[in-house]
Amino acid sequence: MQETRAVELVYVPTRAEVTEAVRIRLRHSPMGRLLRWLLPTAVVLCFLIVVWELAGPGEPELSKAFLFGGLGAFVLVLGPLIPRVTGRQMYGLVEPQGEFRAVVDDDGVSWTTRVSETTSRWAMLPLYVETPSLFVLLSADKAGVGVAALPKQGVSGPGELDRLRGILERHAKRV
Secondary structure, eight states, X not given: OOOOOOEXXXXXXXXXXXXXXXXXXXXXXXXXXXXXXHHHHHXXXXXXXXXXXXXXXXXXXXXXXXXXXXXXXXXXXXXXXXXXXXXXHHHHHHGGXXXXXXEEOSSEEEEEOSSOEEEEETTTSOEEEEOSSEEEEEOOOTXXXXXXXXXXXXSSSHHHHHHHHHHXXXXXXXX
């Protein structure tokens, strides 16, 4: 018979944990996969236009070359910053809530803070990813908006971590 006791986590989320959860969400969502393809393609196209303008037939249009060169550089620099900027924004919502208490059981996950209470059933978060410091729960929606993090630092002991992993394996698919 499998262990069905709830696992409780108590933690204060860090900016690094929130950013890591955002990175994982982007890696496993359709929007994130689109961005991983679209941003490099946009950079390459911009720089091809610059080369065409400067080395192609006819008189080069320097204004167009500068415009597309600047756009390509902008995307090249800011594209990789998307997870960090999004993580910073999400942390701004999470940080004022202070300490989190999460209870994970066979019904789902419930979070309580000083200002909110939220419960998500396993049907809402059917996927998870384990990292060295987090369990990241993911929704299966096409927009990729559902994400929740359970920091391993919040469990009370090593046995609890194994029980938490067991609950996740029973109710969510590891990706």
